[in-house]
Amino acid sequence: MKFVVLDTSDTLDTYDTLTTMIRFENVTKQYPTGNTALEDISFTIDRGEFVFVIGPSGSGKTTLFRLLINDEMPSSGSIFIGDWDLTNLPKKKIPVLRKNIGVVFQDLKLLRDRTIYENIMFPLEVGDIDSHEARERVDGIIERVGISEHRDKFPIQLSGGELQRAAIARALAFSPEIILADEPTGNLDNATSWEIIKLLQDINESGTTILMATHNADIVNSLRNRTLILEKGKLTKDQASKHKKPEHKEHKE
Ligand code: ADP
Numbered sequence: 557m558k559f560v561v562l563d564t565s566d567t568l569d570t571y572d573t574l575t576t577m578i579r580f581e582n583v584t585k586q587y588p589t590g591n592t593a594l595e596d597i598s599f600t601i602d603r604g605e606f607v608f609v610i611g612p613s614g615s616g617k618t619t620l621f622r623l624l625i626n627d628e629m630p631s632s633g634s635i636f637i638g639d640w641d642l643t644n645l646p647k648k649k650i651p652v653l654r655k656n657i658g659v660v661f662q663d664l665k666l667l668r669d670r671t672i673y674e675n676i677m678f679p680l681e682v683g684d685i686d687s688h689e690a691r692e693r694v695d696g697i698i699e700r701v702g703i704s705e706h707r708d709k710f711p712i713q714l715s716g717g718e719l720q721r722a723a724i725a726r727a728l729a730f731s732p733e734i735i736l737a738d739e740p741t742g743n744l745d746n747a748t749s750w751e752i753i754k755l756l757q758d759i760n761e762s763g764t765t766i767l768m769a770t771h772n773a774d775i776v777n778s779l780r781n782r783t784l785i786l787e788k789g790k791l792t793k794d795q796a797s798k799h800k801k802p803e804h805k806e807h808k809e
């Protein structure tokens with residue numbers, strides 16, 4: 557098994573295409589309350605994959621994401637991100653891990669008293685990036701996700717789809733290796749959902765590995781990406797991608 561090598565520096569080199577990015581080995585997560593959120597989960601995701609995680613509410617999707625960013629520790633089993641073993645990760649590496657994983661939270665977590673531009677800049681302010689470079693980076697990201705005309709507005713002034721784009725933009729701040737998107741189309745109409753998916757596909761095509769939790773059967777059935785199915789904390793199915801070549805061209809717009 558060849559793992560992607562994570563670096564402690566801020567800029568990441570390009571890696572080989574088919575190396576392991578995420579690996580769960582017999583992972584069980586039991587919360588202190590006694591709930592078993594995940595039970596004996598094992599899977600491997602290669603660099604550059606776009607994987608759906610589906611399953612009813614309460615099946616463990618968000619818990620899986622929280623384990624990936626070291627927000628929670630597994631009760632047993634091992635988790636690897638690149639060549640890093642999260643169950644033995646030195647504390648000083650956690651900020652670097654989080655730079656490598658951009659998260660689009662289910663509830664977005666945008667700050668209401670900051671503009672869209674300031675929200676996207678926020679993670680960079682706590683890093684040690686030069687402010688001129690940070691501004692250039694944020695300008696580029698805002699352009700890339702298509703919300704330039706909304707940059708100086710506050711979250712309350714944006715539509716659901718625009719807010720989702722802003723949350724994706726913030727997740728891109730450190731050019732992460734991995735994006736986790738937790739039900740990013742949950743509150744959107746069908747057309748807007750597809751626009752968000754197209755944005756995520758663009759990001760994936762530039763090499764970023766994506767895991768997306770979703771309830772959207774239309775999207776899952778149309779795209780036929782690899783799909784992990786969770787039921788009551790168990791991985792009941794790991795369905796391989798059924799892309800025809802060329803990839804990502806199956807859905808109608
Ligand atoms: P999903 O995202 O698929 O809806 P979650 O990962 O949020 O599922 O939840 C999986 C299970 O773990 C549920 O039974 C939920 O009640 C429980 N759970 C989630 N977070 C916590 C927590 N912080 N403390 C205790 N139980 C939790």
Ligand code: MG
Pocket residue numbers: 617618619662738
């Ligand atoms: Mg959830």
